[in-house]
Amino acid sequence: MAAQVVVVGAGVYGAAVASELARRGARVTVVDSGAPAGGTSGATFSWTNSNGKEPRPYHDLSVAAMEAHRKLAAAVPGSDWYHEGGNLEWAADAAELEQLRRKVESVTGYGYGARWLTRAEALRLEPDVNPDALPGDGIAYFPDEGWIEPARMIGHLLAGPGVDRVWNDAVTGLDVAGSRVRAVRLASGRALPADAVVNCAGPEAAGVAALAGLDLPMRNTRGVLIHTSPVAVAVGRVIHAPHVHLRPDGAGRLLLHTHEVDGAVRVSDSGETSVDAAAVDEVVTAGRALYPGLAAASVESVRVGVRPIPGDGLPVLGRAERLPNFHFAVSHSGATLSVHAGALVAAEALGEDHSAELSAFRFERF
Numbered sequence: 001m002a003a004q005v006v007v008v009g010a011g012v013y014g015a016a017v018a019s020e021l022a023r024r025g026a027r028v029t030v031v032d033s034g035a036p037a038g039g040t041s042g043a044t045f046s047w048t049n050s051n052g053k054e055p056r057p058y059h060d061l062s063v064a065a066m067e068a069h070r071k072l073a074a075a076v077p078g079s080d081w082y083h084e085g086g087n088l089e090w091a092a093d094a095a096e097l098e099q100l101r102r103k104v105e106s107v108t109g110y111g112y113g114a115r116w117l118t119r120a121e122a123l124r125l126e127p128d129v130n131p132d133a134l135p136g137d138g139i140a141y142f143p144d145e146g147w148i149e150p151a152r153m154i155g156h157l158l159a160g161p162g163v164d165r166v167w168n169d170a171v172t173g174l175d176v177a178g179s180r181v182r183a184v185r186l187a188s189g190r191a192l193p194a195d196a197v198v199n200c201a202g203p204e205a206a207g208v209a210a211l212a213g214l215d216l217p218m219r220n221t222r223g224v225l226i227h228t229s230p231v232a233v234a235v236g237r238v239i240h241a242p243h244v245h246l247r248p249d250g251a252g253r254l255l256l257h258t259h260e261v262d263g264a265v266r267v268s269d270s271g272e273t274s275v276d277a278a279a280v281d282e283v284v285t286a287g288r289a290l291y292p293g294l295a296a297a298s299v300e301s302v303r304v305g306v307r308p309i310p311g312d313g314l315p316v317l318g319r320a321e322r323l324p325n326f327h328f329a330v331s332h333s334g335a336t337l338s339v340h341a342g343a344l345v346a347a348e349a350l351g352e353d354h355s356a357e358l359s360a361f362r363f364e365r366f
């Protein structure tokens, strides 16, 4: 009889794991305490890359994941969530330029696509950029990078046959007996029998692991995403400029971010988040200095996402040794990694061993 697998969480990881499990013939139930794509996958910059991902196994996993996105998008007629326009990045000063040089040297040493452009070459790619905002040279171009629209991709992955969906019902307990999880308990009182469970709970993954008696250290951080109104500015790719990172966001909108604005998140005593408006203005001003046409855009929404970051920064993937039918698919950079890493985790949940790809990412390293 087909294995019954419960996937906890319907973000990019849960959707990727569920889709691969169903493709392999398992009976899958995906449970989310809210709506699909309602967690971090709905508030992310979602740049697909292996841009400075160290150590080498993390780089290799990310490169394989970029290829998996390419293949998935090519295999689905009308797929519209994957955009591979490349990434441009340049530095604010000599110290940053030195860091960028080291990164380019390191990734090209791994055989990864990266090259240097002059201002004129960059303007051929991004003709709406203010030329005065670009350095004369020293602009790094990573042609194989891109970005995804996570909600579109999640919608596609969860739509296939063989996936039962349970929304607005949290996983609140796991029945464990004889070193195996037997059932998953939900807030509604339902109990779902399980041959295997996959923890795809993103920033809440430590809480779900604790239900199995496993201690997963996490050091989540908050990040700010600024979505503009639709605007007729030609932005064709991911841009990492000093003081503003941006990319297209569908239907003419742009998405702006910087690490500087992340410090402007405030959390009230009741747990409500807000973002300092002056800090948002600074990012928008930097965006307008770079693309003057952005003056015609307004800020439509500001979202705060929580990065799910395991204690040492690296992904946690695959089975737990102590509880071999309990599996993890938890990481930052999940927009990049999820389709590939999720498929490996799904295969392990059905009995295959993927230690060759996953040994650097096992839970037991903590």
Ligand SMILES: Cc1cc2nc3c(=O)[nH]c(=O)nc-3n(C[C@H](O)[C@H](O)[C@H](O)COP(=O)(O)OP(=O)(O)OC[C@H]3O[C@@H](n4cnc5c(N)ncnc54)[C@H](O)[C@@H]3O)c2cc1C
Pocket: 008, 009, 010, 011, 012, 013, 014, 031, 032, 033, 034, 035, 036, 037, 038, 039, 040, 041, 042, 043, 044, 045, 046, 047, 048, 049, 169, 170, 171, 172, 200, 201, 202, 203, 204, 205, 208, 222, 223, 224, 225, 304, 305, 306, 307, 308, 329, 330, 331, 332, 333, 334, 335, 336, 337
């Ligand atoms: C500001 C920011 C920028 C980012 N930029 C990038 C980037 O450029 N490139 C990149 O690759 N990645 C990026 N990331 C990271 C990436 O977005 C995440 O790694 C990814 O979205 C995580 O997906 P997930 O499926 O693990 O988690 P989520 O999308 O959070 O999904 C987890 C789901 O689990 C559910 N859940 C939690 N607890 C329970 C429970 N007890 N019962 C049932 N359901 C539960 C939640 O409701 C949620 O829907 C960024 C993140 C942020 C915040």
